[in-house]
Amino acid sequence: xxxxxxxxxxxxxxxxxxxxxxxxYDTSESDYYLFWYKQPPSxxxxxxxRQEAYKQQNATENRFSVNFQKAAKSFSLxxxxxxxxxxxxxxxxxxxxxxxxLTFGKGITLSVRx
Amino acid sequence: GAGVSxxxxxxxxEKGKDVExxxxxxxxxxxxxxxxxxxxQGLEFLIYFQGNxxxxxxxxxxxxxxxxxxxxxxxxxxxxxxxxxxxxxxLCASSSGWGxxxxxxxxxxxxxxx
Numbered sequence: 001x002x003x004x005x006x007x008x009x010x011x012x013x014x015x016x017x018x019x020x021x022x023x024x025y026d027t028s029e030s031d032y033y034l035f036w037y038k039q040p041p042s043x044x045x046x047x048x049x050r051q052e053a054y055k056q057q058n059a060t061e062n063r064f065s066v067n068f069q070k071a072a073k074s075f076s077l078x079x080x081x082x083x084x085x086x087x088x089x090x091x092x093x094x095x096x097x098x099x100x101x102l103t104f105g106k107g108i109t110l111s112v113r114x
Numbered sequence: 115g116a117g118v119s120x121x122x123x124x125x126x127x128e129k130g131k132d133v134e135x136x137x138x139x140x141x142x143x144x145x146x147x148x149x150x151x152x153x154x155q156g157l158e159f160l161i162y163f164q165g166n167x168x169x170x171x172x173x174x175x176x177x178x179x180x181x182x183x184x185x186x187x188x189x190x191x192x193x194x195x196x197x198x199x200x201x202x203x204x205l206c207a208s209s210s211g212w213g214x215x216x217x218x219x220x221x222x223x224x225x226x227x228x
Contacts, residue, residue, distance in 0.1 A: 033214065035216070035217075037219075042221070043151075043203060043221060043222050043224075044219065044220075044221045044222070045205060045207075045219035045222075046219075047216055047217075047218065050216055091157065093157075097214055100145065100162070100164075100209070100214065101147065101159040101162050101170065101173065102147070102149070102157075102159065102207075102217060103159070104156060104157035105156075106156050107156070107157075
């Protein structure tokens, strides 16, 4: 079984600034996948970014990038040039290749100040 | 193309009644998942269907919960004799790639048991 920990319940960022959301995980599997999902008030869970554990290169999607530290089991999300539409709850999640059900962290509420 | 759809969007029921929640996955996705999101428990896995294989029911909280997937497509989650603690948002997700694919979520059904 895997565990995912998001220790910060809330964060705030000024519009156009950069913010980093932290996540740590634990799994005994070597084949696993890490995700960040965004959940706005509409409650639709939207994929932000995905990282395969076997890839050394950090994933990037436009303004979103991750810092994947495999040895430290850390998977943080960096949002650059923050926009008002980035305000939402963000969940870190993990699944292993052998058991593809997602394990989620408790989430972090991100607010963006205009 | 069309994403994952769920119905109803909201459901209010009385304690002791049965409810059915429906999920239409993305066309061609072989895997389908149900999760529950509640304030106290966060996001929890409920059940996983993969192709014609026997479903993984390990997350169902009690025998009042059941789910089926007909024709490898639409799924129905049934909660019998609802209790107030069943109040939550029920999320459905689907993926391709036999468990290694990214899970795409529907908008969820908010269930309120009075």
